[in-house]
Amino acid sequence: MSQQPIRILFVGGHGRSGSTLVSRALGAAEGAACVGELRYLWTQGVTKNQLCGCSTRFRRCPFWKAVGRAAFGGWRNVDAREMARVHRSVMRIRHAPRHVLPGVSGGFGRDVQTYAETMAKVYRGIAEVSQSPVIVDSSKFPTSALLLRRVPGIELRIVQLVRGPHGVVHSWSRQVHRADKGGRLMATHSPAQTAAEWLAFNAVIESFRLTRTPWTLMRYEDFVDQPREELSRVLEFAGLPSADLPFLGDGTIDLPVDHSVAGNPMRIRTGEVPLRADEEWRTVMGPGRRRMITAFTAPGMLRYGYPLR
Numbered sequence: 001m002s003q004q005p006i007r008i009l010f011v012g013g014h015g016r017s018g019s020t021l022v023s024r025a026l027g028a029a030e031g032a033a034c035v036g037e038l039r040y041l042w043t044q045g046v047t048k049n050q051l052c053g054c055s056t057r058f059r060r061c062p063f064w065k066a067v068g069r070a071a072f073g074g075w076r077n078v079d080a081r082e083m084a085r086v087h088r089s090v091m092r093i094r095h096a097p098r099h100v101l102p103g104v105s106g107g108f109g110r111d112v113q114t115y116a117e118t119m120a121k122v123y124r125g126i127a128e129v130s131q132s133p134v135i136v137d138s139s140k141f142p143t144s145a146l147l148l149r150r151v152p153g154i155e156l157r158i159v160q161l162v163r164g165p166h167g168v169v170h171s172w173s174r175q176v177h178r179a180d181k182g183g184r185l186m187a188t189h190s191p192a193q194t195a196a197e198w199l200a201f202n203a204v205i206e207s208f209r210l211t212r213t214p215w216t217l218m219r220y221e222d223f224v225d226q227p228r229e230e231l232s233r234v235l236e237f238a239g240l241p242s243a244d245l246p247f248l249g250d251g252t253i254d255l256p257v258d259h260s261v262a263g264n265p266m267r268i269r270t271g272e273v274p275l276r277a278d279e280e281w282r283t284v285m286g287p288g289r290r291r292m293i294t295a296f297t298a299p300g301m302l303r304y305g306y307p308l309r
Contacts, residue, residue, distance in 0.1 A: 005155040006127045009238045011138040012145050012205040014198045016171035017163035018220040020263040021273070023138035024053075025227070027258050029235055029243040033132035036260025036267055039139040041122065042087055045261045046080035053260030053267045063129060063259040071125030083118060086111045091143050096204055099146035116150040123154055134238050138263060142204035149213065156213050159234055160205045162304045163220040165297040166290060169194045170281035176265070186264070191289055195296035202300055219304060224275045227253065251275055 009026065011019050020036070027034020036053060044050045045058040052061040059065070059075070068075035089111045090099075098104055104112050126135055139145075140161075148156050172189040189197075208215045216237045223230045228248055235243040247254040252272050260267040294301065294308055301308060 003124075003153060005153055006123050007134050007155045007157065007239060008123065008148060009134050009136045009157050009159060009234075010145050010148060011136065011159050011161050012140050012142065012201075013161040014163075014168055014194075014201040015140060016168050016264075017140075017161050018223065019138045019140055019161050020260070020267050021253075022159075022161055022218070022220070022223055023136045023263070024255055024258060024260065024267065025223075025231055025247075025253055026234065026238075027136045028247045028253075028256055029231065029240060029245060031132060031240045031243055032134040032136055032235070032238070033126065033130035034136040034138070034258045034260055035126060036137075036258075037139045037262040038119075038122070038137045039087065039091065039141060039144045040262035042080050042084040046075050046078075047084055050262075051268060053258045053263070055268050058261070061259060064261070066129040067122070067125040069125075070128045071121040078118065083115070086115050086118075090115050090147060091141065093141070093143055093200075096143055096146060099143060099149075112147070112150060115147060116152065119147075120152045120154070123151065134240060138260075140201075142201055145205065145208065149211075157238055158205065158208045158213055158215045159237070160202065160208075160215065160217045161220060162202060162217065164306045165195055165198045165301065166281050166285065166293050167278060168198055169289075169293050170285055171278070191293060192296070195293050199297055199300050202304075217304070221277050224277050227275055 009032070011023050013019065023034050023036065026032055045064065049058050052058050052064060054061055054063070072078045089108065095108070098108065123135060145156075145158060148154065169191045172194045173191060175188065176186045206215075214237065216234060218230055218234055228245055231245055231248070232243070235241070247256065249272070252274055254272050255270050257270055266273075298308055
């Protein structure tokens with residue numbers, strides 16, 4: 001008897017768009033399990049043994065230990081460094097056109113097949129351990145979503161998460177200390193690079209509308225303004241139409257412990273968290289930079305309902 005496909009709810013888009021909070025909120029619903037940015041499993045998790053979302057080192061986390069046993073008989077039975085190399089080989093954004101083609105060959109094709117077959121075991125292990133019909137993967141990267149189309153035994157559904165480009169650019173320009181990585185600073189990008197990537201990443205994720213892969217859009221601003229309505233809508237899209245949301249309060253969310261393998265520092269935060277849009281850019285961003293970002297991203301702003309003024 002064939003196994004039932006594993007349903008993956010993939011949160012895609014550009015970084016600093018609120019994906020950690022949104023994916024954790026989705027994963028808090030009954031029937032869903034949030035695993036964070038699974039594309040970093042082999043580097044930040046298995047190889048570097050960094051903190052899981054439960055604030056335990058990856059190799060000591062009971063959840064991930066159980067996933068490793070279910071998938072491979074233990075993480076020691078898979079070459080994590082080789083998988084990290086394979087991941088780097090197939091994940092580069094310049095390879096997006098190659099992932100759209102029906103077949104790939106040569107060394108790149110072998111790496112794609114190795115990655116897909118190995119990740120199929122990982123997702124099967126997560127499903128077995130979590131006992132959840134929906135796995136929330138917030139890897140975001142367009143090539144991560146394209147690669148998932150090649151993973152056997154899964155049913156992929158895409159949530160394109162969009163946040164206004166000015167807020168995204170401002171977030172990437174700030175220096176933020178990572179509580180989950182010993183206080184190290186998060187990466188920063190230039191405004192021009194971030195604006196260009198915002199357009200490109202969202203365009204590639206939205207291209208899933210042209211395939212048979214189910215796709216839906218969520219704006220981060222809508223989520224913080226109407227969290228119950230937006231979460232209910234996306235959970236219904238994921239196949240959980242009757243999911244209860246007792247963790248939502250009046251402008252707050254009560255985050256449980258989960259096992260996000262990677263994400264921004266708030267992945268280790270638990271308890272009541274206020275739901276509000278970060279609009280700091282409106283008071284600190286100069287008019288010249290505002291105009292530059294608007295000029296770069298105007299097609300996307302219009303496409304996703306953000307006013308140009």
